[in-house]
Amino acid sequence: MWRVVSIGLVGVALFIGALATGALRPAPVETVSFFQRRCAACHGKDGSLFPEQFAKKYPRDTELIEVIKTMPGGDALNHEGLQAMAAYLRAISREEPYIIWTGQHEGVLEGEISPESAILKATAKRQSLKVERPAGTRWRVRLPAQVKPADVELTAQRGTKRTRLRLKDSPYSHAGK
Template identity: 30%
Template sequence: MKRFALIALALAPLAALQAAPKAAHFAPLDYFEQNCARCHGPNGSFYGAEFGKGLKDDAALRHIVKEMAEGPGNAPLSPENLEILTDFHRSLRDGTPYLVVVEAQQRKNCLVLSGEATPDSKITLGNDKESVAVKLEGHKWSVEVPRGFDVEKASLRAVKEGKEKRVAVS
């Protein structure tokens, strides 16, 4: 019995840790600023209102993003990162805020999520029971997830100019 109690005490800190959500480990807005913005403007601001409207489908958008990354951008992308950068361009085309989880780090007894979003968006992390405001500086955001917060049922929500985007955290 004493041995069981010692094992339980040793494992107690692990029980306090929260499951780390899926993170992209790729910062698409940083990539865009470094490789694309000199021609396409900060956050794609030089594209204009008609950007992507004439494309027949999502595959055409992905193809253009890939060609630009490999050609003028001179910064080819892995298939996973191409998909993430295409999602950024999809949000530009659709006029919705962009939001991505770039990193999830377990620190002491706290989970810290960080990522990128459309500047000036209002971002919250929420589940069925509670929500937490997320700090956004420029296009970088981060949030310390409170202990006991159910991350597995949580989503991030970005709102800008009445439009929103939700991203499941796990």
């Protein structure tokens, strides 16, 4: 019993430690390409076939997630994957661009944006960073020395709709309710 409690306490301490050092990590799923592969055949590219403002029917993410779980392909998403997908669906429903940070290799951040036509800008400490768009919905930002993911703010613009994401808040936009 005490062994279990102490293991639990070590876990909590590690978790708090990770929060304190601000160790951010990317989302564990590439929501946009997952949607293209598994959902777009029925719901359209970028979800264009969903009814207007459909996500309003599900005020809480838990309700939206229940629906996603019943969809073909929905069982391939873990808890975090479902939350990131719910966020993407909110963005689609509001016709706002969606941004997700999915990886980090040797000072380069990688992620996805939807729709492809949205323009992505990145800043850190008020300095603008170069954004590469290697293909379609993918983006890449090389961090200068001294700049941490927690400093990065991403802005996606499509027509009059704008989405802002501070990586220190979440690895993807339109996060959780």
